[in-house]
Amino acid sequence: MRPTIGIVGGGQLAWMMAPAAARLGLPLVLLADPDDPAALLVRDVIDGRPDAEGLRRLASRCDVLTVEHELVDVDTMEELAAEGHAVRPSAATLRVANDKIRQRELLAAHGVPVAPWTVATDLAGVEAFAGEHGWPLVLKRPRGGYDGRGVWVVDDPSSAQAVVDEVAGEDLLVEPKLPIETELAVLVARRPGGEMAVYPAVETVQEDAMCREVVLPAPVSEQLTARAESIGRRVAEAIGSVGMLAVELFVVDGEVLLNELAARPHNAGHVTIEGSVTSQFENHLRAVADLPLGSTARRGPCAVMVNVVGEASDPRDRLAEALDVDDVAVHLYGKSFRPGRKLGHVTVTDADVDRARARARLAAARLVEGPPS
Numbered sequence: 001m002r003p004t005i006g007i008v009g010g011g012q013l014a015w016m017m018a019p020a021a022a023r024l025g026l027p028l029v030l031l032a033d034p035d036d037p038a039a040l041l042v043r044d045v046i047d048g049r050p051d052a053e054g055l056r057r058l059a060s061r062c063d064v065l066t067v068e069h070e071l072v073d074v075d076t077m078e079e080l081a082a083e084g085h086a087v088r089p090s091a092a093t094l095r096v097a098n099d100k101i102r103q104r105e106l107l108a109a110h111g112v113p114v115a116p117w118t119v120a121t122d123l124a125g126v127e128a129f130a131g132e133h134g135w136p137l138v139l140k141r142p143r144g145g146y147d148g149r150g151v152w153v154v155d156d157p158s159s160a161q162a163v164v165d166e167v168a169g170e171d172l173l174v175e176p177k178l179p180i181e182t183e184l185a186v187l188v189a190r191r192p193g194g195e196m197a198v199y200p201a202v203e204t205v206q207e208d209a210m211c212r213e214v215v216l217p218a219p220v221s222e223q224l225t226a227r228a229e230s231i232g233r234r235v236a237e238a239i240g241s242v243g244m245l246a247v248e249l250f251v252v253d254g255e256v257l258l259n260e261l262a263a264r265p266h267n268a269g270h271v272t273i274e275g276s277v278t279s280q281f282e283n284h285l286r287a288v289a290d291l292p293l294g295s296t297a298r299r300g301p302c303a304v305m306v307n308v309v310g311e312a313s314d315p316r317d318r319l320a321e322a323l324d325v326d327d328v329a330v331h332l333y334g335k336s337f338r339p340g341r342k343l344g345h346v347t348v349t350d351a352d353v354d355r356a357r358a359r360a361r362l363a364a365a366r367l368v369e370g371p372p373s
């Protein structure tokens with residue numbers, strides 16, 4: 001069997017699926033903007049949006065539909081599945097993945113530990129929660145946020161009011177600001193029949209609510225790692241994911257709590273390209289194509305990934321400086337330069353995690369410094 005895989009989206013996740021697909025000889029077709037990064041690598045691009053019309057055009061050209069982001073017309077995905085198209089992940093999985101409130105409702109019912117939360121649409125609702133849990137709080141848009149856009153830490157009623165005004169009556173997810181010790185992520189590949197492959201938990205390091213660094217394996221106790229991995233399996237089964245699933249977790253007071261999930265390859269898994277026997281991108285394709293999954297074992301003792309986030313200059317102009325760092329894998333997505341935008345990442349594998357981190361940070365810093373002198 002050699003299914004053509006249709007990917008909704010053409011960003012960096014599709015861009016990193018493309019070489020894995022090419023190696024396996026799996027044809028790809030994208031529903032994307034022809035200027036998107038992945039369109040540089042995939043010949044077959046449908047120029048369109050992830051609405052009913054775009055998704056139907058994609059479905060007519062592929063055997064399996066998958067996504068690189070959740071913001072698709074889920075009703076159409078459901079209709080396509082009912083008409084006999086292979087939609088992986090399913091519409092039901094996507095409905096959970098694109099809504100942080102649904103994630104908490106569903107997964108708490110499956111015994112996944114979740115921090116206290118409520119939904120508020122006005123200041124009174126936020127203040128009632130603060131009355132029970134105190135300030136500061138974290139307010140989140142339940143849908144559509146990424147890289148910390150849609151996440152606000154509020155210290156008092158007046159800053160909460162500003163957020164309530166900004167979202168103008170939409171639901172807000174309200175949580176205490178948790179004393180997070182470490183953030184972890186677990187990546188799970190799952191086939192339609194339920195076979196799973198779980199990657200060792202990674203540590204994710206965020207700055208201003210955006211992921212900056214990832215360490216494989218997470219430098220935490222075996223007990224925490226095992227706990228995280230078992231939550232990953234439980235979530236995959238509860239939401240019936242097919243393809244890659246990323247489960248973001250917090251360690252608070254020695255307990256592992258759910259943060260959020262994504263039903264697709266994820267920034268926390270870029271480190272698997274060099275750090276693992278099979279990358280998350282290859283395992284996503286294998287899973288949605290219902291092919292045997294690849295090993296999730298580490299290739300070496302450890303790997304560190306650092307994101308390249310736009311600062312003073314376009315990283316593509318700084319390539320020589322970055323490649324001057326020993327043994328660094330540079331990935332630049334070909335996205336136009338904008339401060340604060342994820343434009344690429346670098347990964348270093350080494351026997352020593354501190355050495356790996358230092359070289360990865362150095363290469364990433366060189367990519368974003370001011371123009372070459």
Ligand SMILES: Nc1ncnc2c1ncn2[C@@H]1O[C@H](COP(=O)(O)OP(=O)(O)OP(=O)(O)O)[C@@H](O)[C@H]1O
Nearest residue numbers: 138145146147148149151175176177178206209211
């Ligand atoms: N309740 C909380 N207490 C403390 N910090 C939090 C809390 N919720 C979120 N954060 C911080 O904000 C980050 C981003 O939150 P979240 O994952 O919900 O947002 P996102 O924008 O959807 O994330 P992503 O960058 O993964 O797309 C978390 O990784 C964590 O560092």
Ligand SMILES: [Mg+2]
Nearest residue numbers: 147248259260
């Ligand atoms: Mg997150």
